[in-house]
Amino acid sequence: MRQLLDIVARHKRGEQAGVYSLCSAHPQVIESAMREARAYDAPLLVEATSNQVNQFGGYTGMTPADFRRFVLKIARQSGFREANLWLGGDHLGPNAWRHEPADEAMDKAAEMIRQYVVAGFRKIHLDCSMACGGDPEPVPEDVIARRAARLCAVAEKAWRDVGGEPPVYVIGTEVPVPGGATESLGELEVTSPEAARATIKAHQDAFAQLGLDAAWPRVIALVVQPGVEFDHHKVIDYRPNRARDLSAFIADDAQFIFEAHSTDYQAPVNLEALVRDHFAILKVGPGATYALRETLWSLAAIARELPGGADQEDLRAIALEVMRSDPRYWRNYYHDPKRESLDLQFSLSDRIRYYWPHPRIKQAYESLLTRLRGSSVPLTLLSQFMPRQYEAVRDGRLQANVDELLQEGIAASLRPYMRACGVAGSQR
Structure with a gap:
């Protein structure tokens, strides 16, 4: 990961340099991100989570080696x-x-x-902050650090066994809830410089105890809470003044930058401010699949208005039916029966993303795209249901075909991350 280390070094020299991390396993989202990055010959960091991809398959059914093959196929x-x-x-x-x-x-x-590591993943977030059976809550920081060091030792041995570039590591215990908060949020408490300093010190000591001195310089980032998050229908925006002390603390550190989780739905100006303030790794996941869902709902609305469209299967209705018949991915998130339909479709936590691989939804998705590929999309319907894409079509920047419209809907949510991280020309 020499290129990533170079980005950290450039950032430390004062450049508006950073990287965004796409946390998604949806092939259309990954393809859209690749097409955007390819246009500027820019790198793309794709991350899988431990629940999503592991040796037992995770909820995607993929092992790390499977996920690598999956992403490489999309790249080709x-x-x-x-x-x-x-x-x-x-x-x-x-x-x-x-x-x-x-x-x-x-x-x-x-x-x-x-x-x-054997499969070729080289950016590793060591997260042992959660309590396991028999643990006190919260888990003491020294225990978290020792467990992280143990996992780092495993990663280092795996890398030496298979070769290639050495891994880089991210540490940190103040990790927002993956996928967004489950309850309505108020103001968030920003990580204090003292807490960040203690986390770094605990991990450095634990690494030293296991003889991981060679790995420690490759620990590039610390996960903290800069005061950004989202719940079902609200975004907590980044406020630089509240993170001023935290930002100043890491600015004086020659090794570390911050990694910011749950940056989904932040305004472009906030993303740029986050990178400026040394939160130079920006994680996005539900925000990208939300853009996918939003675009598909618009395409489905267009398809219903075309001649004979009302007689065709409705992607939206099928998705809701499947989600209600199998609530395992949302029942712990959505609690108000009166808002169920609203939350299932439009919640910013985007629990619908877990259902796209379902055979019935996948079939309806493909059927929708096939029907629209066989029709010309009238500008009038494009203006009604996809006004941003309509403007791009009228300006000659976009073709009015379903694949380009879908690509643009997703890419528009990712370009602000590219601009914030210093990718030149990523404004459209």
């Missing part, structure tokens, strides 16, 4: 250079097995880390 199909594809592992630790005894959960986490 979209003409994206493999050298510009970076793979990372997010929240890698015992989270997927936190209800098991700590020793057993950590054994499984160690095997997962090994498989990630």
Whole structure:
């Protein structure tokens, strides 16, 4: 990951340099991100989480090696250079097995880390902040650090066994809830410089105790809470004045930058401010699949208005039917029956993203795109249901075909991240 280390070094020299991390397993989202990055010969960092991809398949059914093959296939199909594809592992630790005894959960986490590194993942977020069976809550920081160091030792051995570039690591315990908060949020408490300093010190000591001195310089980032988050229908925006002390603390550190999670839905000016203030790794996941869903709903509305469209299957209705018949991915998030339909479709936590691979939804998705590929999309319907794409079509920047419209809907949510991270020309 020499290129990523170079981005950190450039940032430390005062450049508006950063990288955004795409946390998604949806092929259309990944393809759209690759097409945008390819236009500027820019790298793309794609990350998988421990719940999503692990040695048992995770909720995607993919092992780390499977996920790598999956992403590389999309890269080949979209003409994206493999050298510009970076793979990372997010929240890698015992989270997927936190209800098991700590020793057993950590054994499984160690095997997962090994498989990630062997498969070619080289950005590794060591996250042992969650309590396992028998642990006190919260887990003491020295325990978290020792567990992270143990997993780092596994990663280092796996890398030495298979060769290639050495991994870089991200540490940190103040991690927002993956996928967004489950309850309505008020103002968030920003990580204090003292807490950040203690986390770094605890991990540095734990690494030294395991003889990981060679790995420590490759620990590039610390996950903290800069005061950004989202719940079902609200975004907590970044306020630079509240993170001033935290930003100043890391500015004086020669090694570390911050990694900011849950930056989905932040305004472009906020993303640029985050990178400026040394939160130079920006994670986005639900925000990209939300843009996918939003675009598909607009395309479905267009399809219904075309001749004979009302007689065709409705992607939106099928998705809701499947989600209600199998509530495992949303029942712990959405609690108000009166708002169920609203939340299932439009919540910013975007729990619908777990259902796109379902056979019925996938069939309806493909059927919708096939029907629209066989029709010309009238400008009048484009103006009604997709006004941003309509403007791009009228300006000659976009073709009015379904694949380009879908690509543009997703890409528009990613370009602000590219601009914030200093990718030249990523404004459209």
